[in-house]
Amino acid sequence: MTNVIYAIVVLGVLGALFGLILAIASKIFEVKKDPREEAILSHLAGANCGGCGYPGCGGCAAAILAGDAPVTACAPAGAENAAAIAEIMGMAAPTGEREVAFVRCTGGVNAKKRYDYVGVKDCISATKVAGGPLECTFGCLGFGSCVNACQFGAMSIGENGTAVVDPEKCTNCGACMKACPRHLIVSVPASKKVHVTCANQDKGKAAMSVCSSSCIGCGLCQKECKKDAIHVVNGVAVVDYEKCVGCKLCTKVCPRDAIIPVATAEEKEKYKAIKKAQAEKAAAAKKAAEEAAAASAQ
């Protein structure tokens, strides 16, 4: 029994002694910290997600204070906190729309398999084995490296086997974008609803043969768009979010259903009929005008 008491007392005294020395040392070696750093830190998300590229929220706060990082460096904290940080730093509040992550692939079960991958359930490992188990070298592998990277529970593997983002929970921290070995996840404005769900840059036939929901770069959407807001770049359609007004005309002409929200066959038929009627009307008007011109000439 005395042994136990000795042990407790001795270790307690030792601990107290070292604690005292440390307390004194902390006064002697105190580093003057800018009080603004604490203030900035209180406005960061505090998840230590590392999305900003600095080691933890403390590192980010120091970087913002030093001017190395913008006041919006912490995406998860949101616009309100960015404005508060800007005020601490004595800057104008930044303006900008909330952005969320978006996965540019809905292939999954539609994509052709090249082989059965049985290794570690991790996208990076899977891509190391002969370039990945999918025929499509751009497609989402669905092993969920991004799901694991997400600190906010905003990512999941959807029912068709590709990763999907919950825009409500997403803070656009960028962790998933770094985790994806195929760089499929991009940041898009949260208010925009029309997105191209494929990143395949192959030529039409090659893209068509590997997946039934791939963008083949046919350019129909580009022709259809009245606002010049969608373009085929490097063999894949890309939405220009600054110009897109969300009219969804492109979704109705896409032969591959690679633009969301996907238009139903019914909607497509209806649109086709409207277009046909319009074309006929235009042709008739043209004919009438020609006839009238011919009549007046006579």
Place this chain on the structure above:
Amino acid sequence: MDQIFELLAITLGAILANNFIFSQFLGICPFLGVSKKVDTAVGMGIAVTFVMGLASAVCFVVNNFVLVPLGLGYMQTVAFILVIASLVQFIEMFLQKAMPSLYTALGVYLPLITTNCAVLGVVLLNVQNSYSFISSVVYGITGGLGFLLAIVLFASIRERLVFAEYPKAFEGFPIALVTAGLMALAFMGFSGLKIW
């Protein structure tokens, strides 16, 4: 004279023949973690040397004047960890004040010295070998110097590895582990070293 020979034997043993990294495999975590640049490796090596030397001295005092007289030898590990943790905290504060650049360069590996098994290893080996106070301190410092030597050699090799051609699958840690293994083999050459 005998004592000088003993200290010489301890020194050579700790730095070369029984190098903490290459033949006792202690302290591998910071060895792999902070060996990407020679500058930070030197900083880490010096910090570890400092902690090891101080820890050896303080732990000798704690062990021989507190624990052993009270029959608490079995509490060694706990007491030593307490000492090491406080020392590391102290050094962290000191570095933050005196050498902020080194403090940021070492980053998370500085507090990790707390759990660096090379430090705990050296103080436990001191007790196991029943070294005197001077021998303990010498063993601590030279053990740290051995760590410094190992990490600096390793960091210089890793810096040059950038220019080497090796299969892509070996990029990063795999090639570092292969390198460390080869260096451990090389250090085995010292194992027959005897002073008398």
